[in-house]
Amino acid sequence: MDFSLSEEHKMIRDAARDFAQNELLPGVIQRDEEQYFPDELVKKMGDLGFMGIMVDPKYGGSGMDTISYVLIMEELSKIDASASVIVSVNNSLVCYGIEAYGSKTQKQKYLTKLATGEFIGAFCLSEPEAGSDATSQKTTAIDKGDHYILNGTKNWITNGGRADVYLVMAQTDRDKGSHGINVFIIEKGMEGFHVGPKENKLGIRGSDTHTLQFNDVKVPKENRIGDDGFGFRFAMKTISGGRIGIAAQALGIAQGAYELALKYSKERKAFGTEIANHQAIAFKLADMHTEISAARHMVLKAAWDKDQNNNYDVSSAMAKLYASQVAMKHTVEAVQIHGGNGFVKDYHVERLMRDAKITQIYEGTSEIQKIVISRSITKK
């Protein structure tokens, strides 16, 4: 067993760290305040290969492994979790979904542009009445021979107002339950496709979250991904990998807060000494360091499972469950270590605390991760 990163992995991590420090950090507070979507930064991340990290170079991707993906996600998330969720959705839900299950034509037409950042992707599973219970899809796609007619509403869609390509799950045969769900590639601007207003969120405010409406959208048959009835399995397979990205996002948020708290505790004095010298603070830092390290091992293990072609459904669920708990717990502690300064925007930790919460909700809430994990250990 080798716990060390390769030289190549270290270089990738350092490149992401430099980008986050030099490009994401300036303006991160303002973007959060104004809910500003960073188009120009997405372009730069595309140039660096961060929008198609694991995509085969023959489709314009960087051809890196999942370990590289989580290293990049951690570094971006330390500074700006809004930017990292754009990367995560594009990479592990949209690019992966099309590369693993799409047709040759779909890969040529969409993946080549998604992998370079020329296009942005969105993944549309959730609906007003289908969140955790994703099989309860109300959106319908009626087979009309050479095309489908799509009707319904999707909500909470990340990149919703900015995407060029949307992967939309819809019910094609209600009687077949989850086997009657398909996934379709919808392009921005298709007739009958409307983007609703942007959500005003607690955290990841620089990301772009919208409700989408589909009114009699004509979808060519060649835009269906996979065989008839594959849509729900498609969603579950892609989200399983997506959870590795969100776990790495949670890890980065926690690590970012820890680094700020550690620095602050060595500078701020109370009762004649730096607060790091008070054991109550030092023990908080010890707990942070220990639990964040444990989360990192779990995130890397899930990524490694994916790279080894092992089943990663459970390791990704465990990594997300744990890393998101650690992120929530220790961003709160980082605010506490900063005292009053933790409560104002200039010190960054309050934003990290707000951003941490979403990692316990999207791509399956913590309760849903526990269902995945418990089923795997109790099944006969």
Ligand SMILES: Cc1cc2nc3c(=O)[nH]c(=O)nc-3n(C[C@H](O)[C@H](O)[C@H](O)COP(=O)(O)OP(=O)(O)OC[C@H]3O[C@@H](n4cnc5c(N)ncnc54)[C@H](O)[C@@H]3O)c2cc1C
């Ligand atoms: C900022 C943001 C971005 C998002 N981005 C996307 C996106 O890009 N694409 C997309 O498709 N979706 C997206 N989502 C949706 C997200 O995945 C859902 O919000 C999430 O899956 C939970 O669904 P829900 O909100 O309907 O909550 P519900 O399913 O209504 O759950 C409410 C509560 O009940 C609990 N619960 C539900 N069922 C059970 C059960 N069986 N056992 C125990 N507890 C249970 C849940 O854990 C939760 O605590 C996003 C959400 C947000 C907030």
